[in-house]
Amino acid sequence: MIAALFRQWQPAFLQHVQDPSTATPLKETAVSGQLAGWTACLTTAVVRSCEALGWRAAGKGHPLALLPQMGQEYLGIDVMAFTGDGSTRWQLPLAAFELENNAKDDRVAYSLWKVLCLRVGLRVVFAYQPDWERSRHLIHAVGADVIGGLRPDQRIALDGETVLVVGNRGEGETFPWGYFKFWMLDTNLGRFEKI
Numbered sequence: 001m002i003a004a005l006f007r008q009w010q011p012a013f014l015q016h017v018q019d020p021s022t023a024t025p026l027k028e029t030a031v032s033g034q035l036a037g038w039t040a041c042l043t044t045a046v047v048r049s050c051e052a053l054g055w056r057a058a059g060k061g062h063p064l065a066l067l068p069q070m071g072q073e074y075l076g077i078d079v080m081a082f083t084g085d086g087s088t089r090w091q092l093p094l095a096a097f098e099l100e101n102n103a104k105d106d107r108v109a110y111s112l113w114k115v116l117c118l119r120v121g122l123r124v125v126f127a128y129q130p131d132w133e134r135s136r137h138l139i140h141a142v143g144a145d146v147i148g149g150l151r152p153d154q155r156i157a158l159d160g161e162t163v164l165v166v167g168n169r170g171e172g173e174t175f176p177w178g179y180f181k182f183w184m185l186d187t188n189l190g191r192f193e194k195i
Contacts, residue, residue, distance in 0.1 A: 005122040013049040017176045035101035056084030095122035121160040135166040
């Protein structure tokens with residue numbers, strides 16, 4: 001069921017980022033603020049979490065030959081996941097993930113806008129901020145800018161789930177929970193709610 005996609009994916013993601021081969025470089029790049037490395041580690045984590053659910057995923061450094069046109073970033077989206085059953089040649093994606101490592105609100109807003117333009121069951125945008133105060137500001141600003149710009153009928157018509165995930169330097173002892181916080185779009189209220 002589409003409505004359960006986030007509840008399926010989040011535990012797979014959190015389990016994968018706890019693996020020492022992923023956790024160590026992800027923590028190091030977050031603490032040092034090396035966001036290109038953070039994005040590369042995160043891309044692998046997202047692709048692997050999708051694969052753990054039986055989905056097929058494509059992302060930079062992770063080509064996928066499921067569709068007749070092999071690719072890494074379909075439609076300019078950082079990671080795209082498919083059911084992987086191969087029943088159709090041109091199947092529509094199940095989930096889309098944007099991994100924005102630019103701290104500017106407008107870049108994160110653009111990533112959110114990109115995934116909102118897609119007809120998928122799960123849309124996830126990752127962003128990085130150095131601390132939680134800045135993270136809360138980002139969620140409010142991006143939500144007000146992008147979601148606030150939608151007409152109520154457009155907002156209500158959004159199928160699937162839309163989630164913002166903000167990572168930061170975190171609370172060192174609580175990886176990954178101290179490094180990642182999740183906000184789900186409530187289409188009725190037109191704002192992101194922490195989950």
